[in-house]
Amino acid sequence: MIMASLLYSLLFLLGVSCVLGTSTFATSIKSPHDVHKRDPISLKIELRRVDSDKNYTKMERIKRAVLRGKHRYQALTAFFSGVQTPVYSGGGEFLMNIAIGEPPNYYRAILDTGSDLIWTQCQPCQQCFNQPTQIYNPQNSSTFSTLPCSSRHCENAWSSCDYSNYCDFNYGYGDRSSVRGYMATETFTFGSSDNSVSVPDVVFGCANDNQGTFAQFGDSGLVGFANSALSLPYQLETGKFAYCLTSKESTSYSTLLMGSLTDQLPVAIAGTTPLISNPSRPLYYYLELQGIDVGGSPLPISSNAFAIKQDGSGGMMIDSGTTYSQLPSSVMNVMTNALTQITNLALVDYSSYTGLPICMQLPSDGSSGVQLPDMVFHFENSALYLSGEQLWTYPASGVVCLAMTSVNGLGLSIFGNSQQINMQVVYDLQNQLLGFTPTDCDGYY
Template identity: 45%
Template sequence: MASPFPSSSSSSLFTLVALFVLLFLVHPSSSTSRSRALIRSPIRLNLHHVDSAKNLTKLERLQHGIKRGEARLQRFNSMILAASSSSSSSSIPQSSDQLEAPVYAGRGAYLLTLSIGTPPKSYPAVLDTGSDLIWTQCKPCSQCYNQPTPIFDPKYSSSFSKLSCSSNLCSALPSSSCHKNTCNYLYSYGDYSFTKGFLASETFTFGEDKKDQASVKNIGFGCGEDNEGDGLDQASGLVGLGRGPLSLVSQLEEPKFSYCLTSMDESATSTLFLGSFPHVKGSKELLTTPLLQNPALSSFYYLPLEGISVGETRLDIDKSVFYIKEDGSGGVIIDSGTTISYLEQEAYEALKNEFISQTNLPVYVSDSTGLDLCFALPSDSSSQAKFPSKLVFHFTGADLELPTQNFMVADSSSNVACLAMGASSGLSILGNIQQQNVLVNYDVQMQTVSFDPTQCDAL
């Protein structure tokens, strides 16, 4: 009769099988680890400014950006007000057919191209570090705006599936409704732009060069069947890179991403890196500062700004001006979608007065530029214009020093030079003009952002 206990040979075999199973659980298969390929090497994506294809001067591009930025600032403030109001009142559970529309930023300044589905279809999308939801227009559209590529049709993708009302991403929506166990959403962008549809899951492919592409399964996104795209007609939708669970960064479970923005008047493309930070040849020590959290607006990237210097003069600004207030107002965010920087009124007035003091030109008084502070350039070529040599943002642990081209914009046709900054009420924003030719590295896990001044078109 056979022994009920394994022999030594079968025991060894049992041990090997158990060890193999353990190794398999610890080290995922290649098909699973493919979605984590971004951790080992960054995926490079080209970014195009929304006005890059238009025949505009730098000042005209700036004016277009200011219009977008002012509307964006208003929406940020609306979000803060709404968050403050909701936190001070008790929440009322929604019925299954109730759907409200929280207001988000949207309408960023840069476009990227990615592919959706199996087989993959390429689409342009707006990049937005000020929101979370990823979405694209989907067929059949009850109402869709004109976009430059064919609208995504789920029925031609073998990897498409709808997300149920019990899914984690559906629970992460600030507002949702349920119909036939499908999670529905409505996002409004405050300027009569919105997207309405349902959440779905798809395979997303990143990278324009096939040998360097990475495909990631099961990315949750909004399939928009009713969309109004004021200012979004160059894109099929939007990719949110915020800190919330719906964003691309969170879904990739990849805590690092970077971008490097070229000057807005250049034809050179800017770059987005998903994954480990790119190496910059000849780079000095990174300027690293902690990211702050605002419980009222957890998706935004807040920076600890302690002061500002113009030239060699440190402005007399109490650093509490830049604090996040108890009601969620105030603070300083870094944003890729806002063109010029906005400072709280008190800080901006101190900055403006110091610029006037250090500039040897008369102030140009006119509303034609769209900027608050401009100077009349000398008509005599022998006269030399003198502007502050630098502008320094003093963050906790990092002094970001900007050259003149990152804060002064000259226009030869109107013979003026303007400060590319403005005033705000409460919230301050570090805009993309001030970020140009700076590699900006975000580490969501370590809760830091670092700055590496470099020539972005040489990366």
């Protein structure tokens, strides 16, 4: 009988097991080895939104982002819905270009602060989805090694090494997508071609039995940034990472910084707030949201509306992979009343077009006479001011919508990337702090 205390780790840590049947590359690989102590590193990586190069209308982009957010929310809350298999957040909103192997094989991957594993598709494929770049073949790389079951990265996760020295993984997602394969180490190259950094012995998943929806994002894998020894920031031992997200309509890349480059950033003038631990969801970055002001007045909501409950449900996590913040329906109902009173605008039902629940009709002469309110999110030790595009989107002429969505049931709230636009967000992993600084991300770096 598996103890209850182990169950959540099986659900939220990487499902890794060592079994027979993964020795396909045994004749072409080097001897397995573990990861050595890292040298200091600094990385600057360009990020782009998943739909940035697609020919969608603004309303289509909004609706697609809302739909991705719903699927992601279902995956993030799967543990509390009675799912009894390993399920992870999946999906994401930002893509990064990286290279794997020597010589390097370039591909495009989702950056995901809600997942820990780094993975890409590998040859020979038992089953692989279509991807825009060539599928990585470990036999063509001089720096590839399988990961033994004796490795701490295999031992730290769910493992069983009785019959084989190959560390297999089976990684499931809430939309029924899945990737399967084996764990290995490789040289990864980050940054632009004229300013790249190569890092040896990065642990990753070599996925050769895959199915699902990843191809719709135009990506070839995923890079986990979650709170886990398997994620990229922890493997590189950088201590910090930071991103600056440009406007959704911007043609400029967003920027990700890691390592010593984050030490050169300005002081987080909007303050810092602790990263809260939730033992039931140890991968995710939680924040303590204590209240919300709308137009200068606090919303009349319960003081524990965003608290983590004893069973691990509830709370607010910050997530790069969710576009629009997701708040409990009880909070959104109160917010709707506040917004209509402040603006004197009539509600209009645009949910079937956009998926956003709070939309209002602008005057026929446009928005010139309308003052849309700002908001303040009161986190522990800091107050974060939000305005303009961080809060409002215009899907059609004469209509304005709040860039947030409503969720029912389990109470998990998500602070999405729309509310992080034009803001330098620093994850201080050593001190478990999150810092915010208002920044013009289009021209800052």
